Structures are given as C-alpha cells and as structure tokens.
Amino acid sequence: MNLRETDVSKRAFNFCAGPAALPTAVLQRAQAEMLDWQGKGLSVMEMSHRSDEYVAIASQAEQDLRDLLAVPNDYKVLFLQGGASQQFAEIPLNLLPEDGVADYVETGIWSKKAIEEARRYGAINVAASAKAHDYFAIPGQNDWQLSKDAAYVHYCSNETIGGLQFDWVPQVGDTPLVADMSSDILSRSLDVSQFGLIYAGAQKNIGPSGLVVVIVREDLLGRARSSCPTMLDYKISADNGSMYNTPATYSWYLSGLVFQWLKEQGGVEAMERINRAKKDLLYKAIDDSDFYSNPIAHNARSWMNVPFRLADEKLDKAFLAGADERGLLNLKGHRSVGGMRASIYNAVGMDAVEALVAYMAEFEKERA
Amino acid sequence: MNLRETDVSKRAFNFCAGPAALPTAVLQRAQAEMLDWQGKGLSVMEMSHRSDEYVAIASQAEQDLRDLLAVPNDYKVLFLQGGASQQFAEIPLNLLPEDGVADYVETGIWSKKAIEEARRYGAINVAASAKAHDYFAIPGQNDWQLSKDAAYVHYCSNETIGGLQFDWVPQVGDTPLVADMSSDILSRSLDVSQFGLIYAGAQKNIGPSGLVVVIVREDLLGRARSSCPTMLDYKISADNGSMYNTPATYSWYLSGLVFQWLKEQGGVEAMERINRAKKDLLYKAIDDSDFYSNPIAHNARSWMNVPFRLADEKLDKAFLAGADERGLLNLKGHRSVGGMRASIYNAVGMDAVEALVAYMAEFEKERA
Numbered sequence: 028m029n030l031r032e033t034d035v036s037k038r039a040f041n042f043c044a045g046p047a048a049l050p051t052a053v054l055q056r057a058q059a060e061m062l063d064w065q066g067k068g069l070s071v072m073e074m075s076h077r078s079d080e081y082v083a084i085a086s087q088a089e090q091d092l093r094d095l096l097a098v099p100n101d102y103k104v105l106f107l108q109g110g111a112s113q114q115f116a117e118i119p120l121n122l123l124p125e126d127g128v129a130d131y132v133e134t135g136i137w138s139k140k141a142i143e144e145a146r147r148y149g150a151i152n153v154a155a156s157a158k159a160h161d162y163f164a165i166p167g168q169n170d171w172q173l174s175k176d177a178a179y180v181h182y183c184s185n186e187t188i189g190g191l192q193f194d195w196v197p198q199v200g201d202t203p204l205v206a207d208m209s210s211d212i213l214s215r216s217l218d219v220s221q222f223g224l225i226y227a228g229a230q231k232n233i234g235p236s237g238l239v240v241v242i243v244r245e246d247l248l249g250r251a252r253s254s255c256p257t258m259l260d261y262k263i264s265a266d267n268g269s270m271y272n273t274p275a276t277y278s279w280y281l282s283g284l285v286f287q288w289l290k291e292q293g294g295v296e297a298m299e300r301i302n303r304a305k306k307d308l309l310y311k312a313i314d315d316s317d318f319y320s321n322p323i324a325h326n327a328r329s330w331m332n333v334p335f336r337l338a339d340e341k342l343d344k345a346f347l348a349g350a351d352e353r354g355l356l357n358l359k360g361h362r363s364v365g366g367m368r369a370s371i372y373n374a375v376g377m378d379a380v381e382a383l384v385a386y387m388a389e390f391e392k393e394r395a
Numbered sequence: 396m397n398l399r400e401t402d403v404s405k406r407a408f409n410f411c412a413g414p415a416a417l418p419t420a421v422l423q424r425a426q427a428e429m430l431d432w433q434g435k436g437l438s439v440m441e442m443s444h445r446s447d448e449y450v451a452i453a454s455q456a457e458q459d460l461r462d463l464l465a466v467p468n469d470y471k472v473l474f475l476q477g478g479a480s481q482q483f484a485e486i487p488l489n490l491l492p493e494d495g496v497a498d499y500v501e502t503g504i505w506s507k508k509a510i511e512e513a514r515r516y517g518a519i520n521v522a523a524s525a526k527a528h529d530y531f532a533i534p535g536q537n538d539w540q541l542s543k544d545a546a547y548v549h550y551c552s553n554e555t556i557g558g559l560q561f562d563w564v565p566q567v568g569d570t571p572l573v574a575d576m577s578s579d580i581l582s583r584s585l586d587v588s589q590f591g592l593i594y595a596g597a598q599k600n601i602g603p604s605g606l607v608v609v610i611v612r613e614d615l616l617g618r619a620r621s622s623c624p625t626m627l628d629y630k631i632s633a634d635n636g637s638m639y640n641t642p643a644t645y646s647w648y649l650s651g652l653v654f655q656w657l658k659e660q661g662g663v664e665a666m667e668r669i670n671r672a673k674k675d676l677l678y679k680a681i682d683d684s685d686f687y688s689n690p691i692a693h694n695a696r697s698w699m700n701v702p703f704r705l706a707d708e709k710l711d712k713a714f715l716a717g718a719d720e721r722g723l724l725n726l727k728g729h730r731s732v733g734g735m736r737a738s739i740y741n742a743v744g745m746d747a748v749e750a751l752v753a754y755m756a757e758f759e760k761e762r763a
Contacts, residue, residue: 043446054438054440061423061425062419075414075725078411108478116627147622147625148622237476237642237644256624258480272480275476277605278605354436356437357443
C-alpha cells in the first residue's frame with residue numbers, strides 16, 4: 028500500500044521522553060483499522076465499552092500484558108486514567124491509614140513529586156535520598172532508614188528526567204513495595220511477585236498518554252479511605268474490570284497493539300537484550316569522547332533516558348538544529364537538567380541509536 | 396484513495412450511547428495523519444505535550460470550542476481525565492465547603508450517581524426528583540425545594556439512559572449552576588454565562604472516551620478542599636493549561652478535529668437545526684405507530700437519546716437482528732430500561748435516522 032510506505036519512509040527518529048515513539052507497525056495497524064475495525068463498520072473509538080467486541084479487545088490486552096510480565100494470578104491489572112501524577116494521591120488514599128506512615132525513597136523529580144503529594148495524606152518518612160549524591164547515584168539499601176511499621180515503601184525505578192535507574196529491587200520484607208515504573212516498565216525482565224503495587228503512565232513504553240496501568244496484589248484492595256473518590260478506589264476499579272465508568276477505550280486498544288508487538292519481538296527478555304545493546308552503544312559513545320559527558324554513577328545509569336552534555340553548552344543549539352535536520356527529534360534535555368537527553372524506549376530501535384551516535388561523532392569532529 | 400473509499404462504504408450507522416459515532420471525515424483525517432502529522436515525521440500520539448506543535452493543536456482545539464459555544468472570557472476550559480464520574484467527586488471537592496450544602500436535582504441514573512458520590516463529601520439536598528413521575532417528566536422549577544445558601548445547584552441536562560432532557564435552564568439567581576452535559580453539549584445552542592460550571596464526558600458529542608471537558612467560571616477556582624488530590628483541583632489544572640501532568644493528548648487532538656468539523660457544518664446553530672429534524676422524524680415515527688412507544692413527556696424528550704419499546708418485547712431480538720443485518724448498530728436499550736434506544740448525536744446524520752425509520756416501518760409491517 029503506497030500511503031503506508033511513503034509514510035514510513037518519512038518517519039523520524041523520535042527521542043522524546045514522553046509522550047514517546049510508538050512502534051511504526053502499531054501505528055500502521057491502528058491506521059488500517061481506523062474507520063472499520065475487522066469489518067464491523069466502525070472504529071474501535073466508536074464501540075461501546077460493554078460490547079462483546081470491545082470487551083474482547085480489552086481482555087486480550089490485559090492477558091498479553093500478564094503474559095509479558097508473568098503477572099501472578101493474585102494480582103489485578105487495572106487500566107486507569109489520570110497518569111502517574113494521579114497515582115501519587117491514589118496510593119496513599121488507598122494504602123496509607125490516616126494514622127500510619129509510609130516510606131519513600133527520593134531519587135529525583137518524580138519521586139519528589141510523589142512524596143509531596145503523599146504528605147498531604149499522612150506521615151511520610153523519606154527513608155533515603157539521592158540528594159547527597161547530587162542525584163547522580165542511588166543510596167544503597169544499607170543506608171536506608173526504613174520505618175518499623177510502614178504501610179508501604181515507595182520508589183521510582185527510573186527517574187525519567189535525571190536518567191537515574193535502579194538496577195536492583197529493594198528488599199523490604201513483608202512491607203508492600205510500591206514502584207513507579209512509568210518509564211521503564213516492559214523494558215527488561217521483572218519479577219512482579221516482589222511488589223505490592225506497580226504503576227506506569229502509558230506514554231513511554233505502553234501506549235498513548237491518558238492511560239495508567241496499575242498492577243496490584245489483591246490483598247491490598249479494599250483499604251481505601253472513606254474520603255477516597257470512588258473513581259480512585261482500586262477495589263472498585265478491580266471489581267469492575269476497570270470499567271466502573273467508560274475507560275479510555277482507544278488508548279487501551281492501542282496499548283494492546285503494543286503488547287502484541289512486544290510479543291512478536293520476543294517479549295520482555297528480547298527487549299532487554301536489545302535495550303542493553305542500545306544503551307551500551309550510546310553510553311560508550313559518550314564515555315569514549317571528551318566532548319560528551321553523563322554524570323550518573325555507572326550502576327545507576329538509566330537504560331531508557333540518557334542525559335548528556337556537550338563540553339560547551341554554547342554548541343547546544345547547533346547540535347539540536349543539526350539533529351533536527353537529520354530527523355533525530357526531541358533531544359533537548361529537560362529544563363531542570365539542561366543539555367541533551369535521548370529517551371530510547373522499546374519503540375526506539377537500534378537504528379535510531381546508531382543514527383544518533385553517528386551524528387554525535389560527526390558533530391564532535393566538526394565542532395569540538 | 397482506495398482504502399478510504401472502501402472503508403467509508405462499509406461504515407455502519409452507529410446508534411451507540413457512548414462511546415459513540417464520530418464523524419467519518421474526522422476519522423479519515425486522523426487516519427491520514429496517523430504516522431506522520433503534517434510532515435513532521437511522527438504521530439500526534441508521539442509528540443511531547445510541551446512541543447510547539449502539540450501546544451498549537453491543543454490551543455486551537457480550545458479556541459474552536461470557545462468559538463462554538465461563545466464561551467465568555469471569564470471562563471476556563473479544561474481538558475481533563477476520569478470522565479464525568481470523576482467529576483461527581485471533583486465538583487464537591489472543589490465547590491462544596493465541608494459545612495456547606497449543595498442542591499441536586501434527580502432526573503435519572505446519572506444525576507442519582509452524582510448525588511450518591513457528592514453525599515460522601517457533605518450535605519446534599521435533593522431539591523427535586525423525577526421519581527414521582529417515574530422519571531418520565533421533569534418537575535417544574537416551582538416545585539423545587541432549593542436551599543437558602545447552597546454552594547451550587549447541580550443537574551443533568553440530558554439523562555442518557557432514560558432519554559429525559561431539560562428544554563429549559565434552571566434559574567437559580569446568584570447560586571452557581573452546575574450541569575452535567577455529557578450527552579447533549581454542542582447539540583444545540585447554549586448560553587454558557589448562565590452556568591457556574593459545565594462538564595461533559597467526551598465520548599458522545601466531543602471525541603473519544605478518556606477525556607472530560609470542564610468549562611468553569613474563574614471565580615469558582617481556588618476553593619478546593621485541602622484533601623483534594625492535586626490532579627482533581629480545578630485551579631491547578633487551570634493554572635497549568637490542563638497540563639499539570641501529561642494530558643490525554645491524542646483524545647484532545649481528536650476532539651479538536653471534531654470541533655473543526657462542527658465549525659465546517661455551520662456550528663452549534665446548524666447542528667441544532669439538523670438535530671431538531673432528526674429527533675422530530677424519529678419521534679413522529681414512534682408516535683404515528685401503535686407498535687412503537689416512548690413514555691417521556693413531550694417537553695422532556697431527549698433530542699440525543701431516544702428510547703422506544705416494541706408492543707411485544709418478544710420481538711426485541713428479531714428487531715435487533717434485522718437492524719444489525721442492515722448496518723443499524725447498537726440499538727439495544729440500557730438493561731435498566733429495556734427495549735430499544737437510538738442515540739442520535741451530532742455525528743449520526745439524518746441518513747442514519749431515515750434508515751432507522753424505514754427499517755422500523757418495514758419491521759412493523761412484517762411483524763406487528
């Protein structure tokens with residue numbers, strides 16, 4: 028089909044931190060089905076969420092995600108709205124008793140935001156902070172000050188802005204471990220049984236924005252405060268299959284297409300291999316150069332979000348302009364960090380990283 | 396383009412109550428732009444919500460909605476998540492002081508749900524109920540028992556399930572009037588200045604599900620309770636242009652395409668003319684027949700959702716099967732009401748209603 032071929036050849040390499048690149052094959056499928064899903068005469072967007080067709084789409088998406096992450100049977104998978112930011116309130120409203128305490132680990136901007144919001148609902152103990160390391164390293168668990176009876180321990184497995192990622196899972200015994208995995212879910216293997224709750228805004232490794240996936244152990248359901256809005260009560264969402272009201276049906280469908288695509292690629296283990304190769308290539312290009320730098324401790328470097336600086340920030344603008352010309356988009360770093368950031372999620376292939384590394388070498392040669 | 400022509404010819408007439416039919420032209424545009432928006436090499440779904448391109452898309456959508464409804468300058472237009480059901484909590488959390496009272500008018504299932512949720516946050520006075528009329532008529536305002544110092548008066552302008560619609564706007568003096576217009580916004584002309592707050596889930600007359608539009612008078616901002624989740628605080632959403640966190644970017648874009656389409660049709664006034672003709676044709680077909688019936692008082696009949704019954708409910712199944720064969724989809728009534736329901740939102744054209752009426756006559760002739 029000519030249209031698609033033309034479109035594909037025009038596709039840029041998109042290093043946006045989120046909303047982020049989606050697999051071209053997923054967009055092609057969505058494009059083909061836009062006006063008429065499987066001969067039914069209507070778009071997925073136009074289907075009742077209670078229809079047999081849509082319920083099948085939604086269930087398949089859930090099952091595929093369960094398969095990809097080997098989610099144990101005693102966990103519910105929820106497809107909700109409001110993004111990770113709404114979860115920052117939803118988690119204490121559901122899991123923190125009014126007279127209880129929750130432990131939080133601070134490793135960057137997103138975990139800080141989670142802490143600020145949680146503080147509005149009760150006592151929060153910051154068990155550890157990367158501040159002493161200028162947010163360039165993660166404090167080892169030996170240095171954490173965990174509470175005796177915390178309702179849960181919260182951390183952010185990958186700080187999208189700082190480019191700081193845990194390469195280990197905290198061990199907190201029987202205390203439920205809660206993780207914001209917005210920017211690294213599905214990027215490498217994961218043992219869900221180590222967690223009480225995992226949440227992830229969709230717009231990085233799952234699908235379009237406007238959807239947040241929550242994976243929660245069933246024994247944590249039914250603890251919401253009486254003041255918790257019905258729509259924010261996990262148990263009500265779980266009991267209604269995430270359809271207490273009309274869910275974000277199209278985003279859920281697209282996420283399902285991404286899950287199918289991930290399975291076709293060989294699942295999370297295959298993605299881990301590819302992602303490891305991608306990040307190795309990019310960090311090597313940075314480390315081998317005196318012109319580019321990344322300040323993060325090697326064992327805490329993010330596989331997904333790679334911030335880097337040029338030796339002379341006066342060259343930033345020229346670097347970005349040249350990148351844009353070559354179809355290497357959205358490399359500008361977050362304003363709080365400066366410099367560059369390459370987000371290399373699942374949908375950003377090795378070809379994109381190779382093109383970036385080649386451009387970096389070329390730019391250095393010309394300008395350094 | 397062959398693909399599109401084929402798809403269009405296969406499009407069914409979709410009478411779903413929501414998620415509902417979208418204009419074919421909107422879906423075609425979205426389809427064409429799916430992989431490559433205006434030569435930028437990426438999908439709208441893949442754009443940063445902070446990018447110049449996306450901010451322009453979002454702002455244009457807001458401006459088009461403002462134009463369509465002539466929204467006064469002292470109102471904010473918000474594009475939020477969680478649907479109308481989340482608004483059921485969000486409204487009291489923002490507008491009802493803990494020791495205050497709010498007046499609600501009960502006209503069917505959706506206003507009842509709003510009342511139940513609001514009761515969790517304070518004193519709710521049900522100022523009037525259609526229950527005495529079996530929900531077939533709306534109590535006149537002379538019979539309403541309004542509180543002296545209500546924080547606001549809430550009503551649902553169109554009950555999607557019952558098919559009951561206000562053809563007048565309550566007059567409540569200086570008390571802010573709050574309206575759930577999920578299923579009739581943009582279907583006929585509206586004087587926004589009569590309202591303190593209007594909200595509407597997108598999935599009927601605006602766009603895909605997963606988006607809710609809130610139009611709120613600025614003086615009502617900044618009153619949220621201290622316990623209100625940040626993401627549910629209207630002022631924070633307003634101060635951040637509905638981008639406190641990543642919004643539902645693709646749904647917002649699609650809603651913008653619907654607003655453009657509405658402008659091309661001649662705006663809300665033109666839709667009102669078409670919608671009046673559509674509902675007149677359908678109700679006439681029902682009223683002229685002894686076989687079909689609709690129980691709603693004539694001045695309270697919904698223009699958007701037309702429930703009707705067959706004289707013999709044993710024929711329901713055959714009616715629905717025949718309709719499906721003819722590409723007249725989703726006519727089954729809500730389980731709480733039974734019978735049939737034809738939702739004839741803006742995107743359901745006169746051709747769809749004519750096809751339905753023709754089928755109804757045919758079925759009656761054969762089976763009655």
